Amino acid sequence: MGEKRNIAVTINGKKYQEDVEVRYTLADFMRQQLGLTGTHLGCEHGVCGACTILFDGLSARSCLMLAVQADGHEILTVEGIAPSADKMHPLQEAFRDNHGLQCGFCTPGMLTTLIEFLRDNPDPTEQEVRIAISGNLCRCTGYQGIVAAALDAAQRLKAIKEAP
């Protein structure tokens, strides 16, 4: 066993205090030590985007961070997106309705990436959506369904925001 450190991190609103080996990536820490397997690991060198999480509200690749670097920070993973156990996030609903996933491997990274993107850019063009997900690889859908889902989700989120 290598060198360890004690870290305190908030993931999806829940506080964790854990001893972690300093060489552990944040992705491996969440998946293997905490059992949060919603975050997927594809390439493990920062290319595929499947491990994307929100780190203090900003998207980041969790395979390119050490778990010790999360000490004192807040993380949102795909497990924390839905408002409750029986209700999905509008973005998740849009993915389901627009065939935004097939095998689902890239989906956690797509969702976290798009949550940040739609927050910063609530009324995007199709081209902007394509650039936003350019760092996330999908081998099933040809991206069409994902782009449609993102544009649909933007409309749904806008309707919720504008509702009285």
Added chain:
Amino acid sequence: MKPPPFSYHDPRSVADAVGLLSRLENAKLLAGGQSLMPMLNMRYVLPDHIIDLNKIEALSYLRESNGALEVGAMTRQRDLEFSDAVKARFPLIHEAILNVGHRQTRNRGTVGGSLCHLDPSAELVTMAAAHDATVTVAGPGGTRDIPFADFPVAFMTPALEPNELLTTVKFPRWPAGHGYGFVEFARRHGDFAIASAAALLEMDSSGKIKRASLTLGGVAVGPVRMKNVEKALVGQMPSEDLFRQLCEECRKVDAIEDVHAPASYRQHLAAVLSRRALVAAHGRVGRA
């Protein structure tokens, strides 16, 4: 693909980081991690010590002073992307930064990390060369300034001593109304540039070119300033024909070859992209 065991250090000041660098054998500095972490995961690098710079708050800032943009080494690429000052007064940097990886990597990746990694295709490396930037490095004896032109000493090798770290980069400002253009050729958006070109143009009152900067990225082992093209542009009336003719010179650059493109293709791109960058710059004169 997991990092090998190492000792982890997280200094809070530049002095502490320099102290660790001087004391520890086989140590690597960890900035944004967007290049080092993949190399650790794949075990291309096997450091005994990781010195994490992310807790040195003094290295994270972006300010304008004495006509230059001063950027702390640990400033995130995202901060350049969303800076109004950069967009208004350093528009070439704003245009280029949107091509740096993806949003997820710009949120973590740092300016200093990219400059020290010195990938020849890196947009920030091209920006530093294009603007005649100056970098400041800190070592046991204090700090020293290095003109960016002297910073790359070999392929992906900066002019840093083993116990030095980069603290600041200063980009001198071009006058209001200057023209700018950055164009890049990559397989997909966010991929490493196979070639890129950056142009800056300043005109005199008669509409002739007063000053020009033309830089190639991704073409050679380091960024290339096309000094002879710049010199030939000065005093000329700008036109696409002039740019086309002068940019032929870019085909002579000693180009690199890899799995993505042979040297001859990079030389061709260098000529084409240089012309496009100059055309874009000329079209924007008076607007920025």
